[in-house]
Amino acid sequence: MRKLLNTLCLAAFVWGTAPAMAGENEVMLYKNPQCGCCEGHAEHLRQNGFKVTEQATHNLAQMSSEAGIPEEFQGCHLAFVDGYVVSGHVPASTVRKLLTERPDIKGVTLPGMPTGSPGMPGPKEGPLEVLEITKSGTVGGVYARE
Numbered sequence: 001m002r003k004l005l006n007t008l009c010l011a012a013f014v015w016g017t018a019p020a021m022a023g024e025n026e027v028m029l030y031k032n033p034q035c036g037c038c039e040g041h042a043e044h045l046r047q048n049g050f051k052v053t054e055q056a057t058h059n060l061a062q063m064s065s066e067a068g069i070p071e072e073f074q075g076c077h078l079a080f081v082d083g084y085v086v087s088g089h090v091p092a093s094t095v096r097k098l099l100t101e102r103p104d105i106k107g108v109t110l111p112g113m114p115t116g117s118p119g120m121p122g123p124k125e126g127p128l129e130v131l132e133i134t135k136s137g138t139v140g141g142v143y144a145r146e
């Protein structure tokens with residue numbers, strides 16, 4: 001059976017016609033109407049193969065709270081990707097890691113707007129620490145360092 005699965009995977013890879021798993025590449029991104037760096041981040045995700053839909057809202061903080069992200073850990077925009085919540089300027093590689101590993105968490109957040117993170121101007125001041133959001137809406141530790 002395992003051999004068969006491997007063969008199927010290989011075939012899909014070679015033909016390139018296998019549909020992506022539902023929603024895997026689709027990002028729904030909510031942002032404040034005036035936020036330019038949020039658009040920069042959306043663009044970063046697009047350049048890395050995601051299909052991003054942007055939606056302006058004045059209720060971002062409330063939406064983020066409802067999505068389970070504690071107030072002091074909220075990023076400057078909020079995205080939903082294939083069942084996970086992604087808050088702030090999280091690098092596309094971390095989003096991929098999330099979708100590949102599929103941990104049993106609610107999602108991840110990069111609080112604030114660190115300079116040099118994807119979509120943000122300026123020099124990067126050390127690694128970005130992307131935090132886990134647990135299913136009960138608490139911060140669970142560092143999910144990725146980029």
Ligand SMILES: [Cu+2]
Binds near residue numbers: 037038076089
């Ligand atoms: Cu921002």
